[in-house]
Amino acid sequence: AQKVTQAQTEISVVEKEDVTLDCVYETRDTTYYLFWYKQPPSGELVFLIRRNSFDEQNEISGRYSWNFQKSTSSFNFTITASQVVDSAVYFCALLTGGGNKLTFGTGTQLKVEL
Amino acid sequence: GAVVSQHPSWVICKSGTSVKIECRSLDFQATTMFWYRQFPKQSLMLMATSNEGSKATYEQGVEKDKFLINHASLTLSTLTVTSAHPEDSSFYICSASVPSGNTIYFGEGSWLTVV
Numbered sequence: 347a348q349k350v351t352q353a354q355t356e357i358s359v360v361e362k363e364d365v366t367l368d369c370v371y372e373t374r375d376t377t378y379y380l381f382w383y384k385q386p387p388s389g390e391l392v393f394l395i396r397r398n399s400f401d402e403q404n405e406i407s408g409r410y411s412w413n414f415q416k417s418t419s420s421f422n423f424t425i426t427a428s429q430v431v432d433s434a435v436y437f438c439a440l441l442t443g444g445g446n447k448l449t450f451g452t453g454t455q456l457k458v459e460l
Numbered sequence: 461g462a463v464v465s466q467h468p469s470w471v472i473c474k475s476g477t478s479v480k481i482e483c484r485s486l487d488f489q490a491t492t493m494f495w496y497r498q499f500p501k502q503s504l505m506l507m508a509t510s511n512e513g514s515k516a517t518y519e520q521g522v523e524k525d526k527f528l529i530n531h532a533s534l535t536l537s538t539l540t541v542t543s544a545h546p547e548d549s550s551f552y553i554c555s556a557s558v559p560s561g562n563t564i565y566f567g568e569g570s571w572l573t574v575v
Contacts, residue, residue, distance in 0.1 A: 379562050389551055391504075391566035398562075437503065441562060447494065448555070448564060452503045 348373045350440050352451035359428050359458055367423045367454045369438030375399075379441040380414065380421045381448065386434045394436075397421065428458045463487065464556050466567030473544055473574055481539045481570045483510075483554030489534035490556035495527075498551040498569075510537040510554075544574040 349372040359365045371380065382394040395405065397414050405412050409426045425432055435455050439448040465484045473479050483493055491512045496504040508529055509517040516529035526548075528540040541548055553569040 381564070383566070389553070389569040389571065391553065391555075391569070393563065393565055396563050441564070447506060447509065448504075450503045455501075 348375075348440050348442050348449040350438050350449050350451035352436075352438055352454050354454045355452070356455040356457070359456070361430060361458055361460055362427050363458075364424060364426050365428050365456065365458075367425075367436050367438075367456065369421045369423065369451060371419050371421065371438070371440045373440060373442050375442040377442075381439040381441065382412065382421075382423050383437045383439065384434045385437060385453070391437070394423075425456075428456075430458050430460060432456060433458045463558065463565045464554065464567040466554055466570055468570055469568055470571040471573070473572070475545055475574055476543055478540055478542045479544055479572060481541075481552055481554075481572075483537045483539070483556070483567050485535045485556045488556075488558055490537075490559075491534060492557065493531065493537040494555045495529060495537075495539050496553050496555070498553065504553065507539075512537075541572065544572070546574045548572065549574045 351370045378399045380397045384392040384394055395412055402414050411424045413422045435453045437453045438451040441448050463486050465486055467482045471479055493510040495507045497507050498504045506519050507522045510529045510531040512531045512534050518524045526542055531537040551569055551571055554567045555564050557564050
């Protein structure tokens with residue numbers, strides 16, 4: 347069975363601080379994909395990144411960076427110099443097998459304050 | 461821009477009536493779409509897999525007669541909440557996979573309030 351754990355329910359930071367959102371996953375599949383989505387208060391899910399299981403290179407996109415560690419089954423997300431607009435719920439998700447059914451974590455509410 | 465569009469964004473209906481929510485893939489064909497439900501401060505729960513030209517596959521515990529799914533074309537799936545009750549009030553969101561890869565995009569979501 348697939349499982350995604352986001353242990354941090356809520357994180358509060360002050361603007362310009364760096365913040366890391368943790369994601370730990372479980373799967374027996376050797377081929378899988380990991381995703382991060384942002385859900386602002388309006389509700390839509392904004393795609394941030396997809397990473398396949400064979401690519402452990404870390405990725406940086408502007409203030410966002412992702413650290414994929416297969417050895418610890420983790421796919422952590424770091425926001426550098428956080429901004430108020432980063433306030434949202436962030437979901438980590440796992441896609442396995444040949445289908446397109448995502449397994450979501452419970453989400454982390456990030457609050458960035460002035 | 462959006463690749464999956466959902467309509468309406470929000471709807472209020474009376475208890476006992478039915479409500480239809482549309483999910484469209486823009487500029488690509490989606491043989492499979494997914495419908496999720498999200499209660500406040502909770503994660504997304506998969507309700508069903510919508511298959512073009514065939515019956516939807518429902519997750520355990522989801523009433524197929526209450527949540528009717530129709531995937532009549534390669535770009536449109538609809539979710540109809542029949543005989544809605546206040547406990548059906550929730551955020552409903554659909555997704556589709558872009559054929560070129562395993563990237564999954566979501567619609568804007570629909571807020572349903574049953575009064």
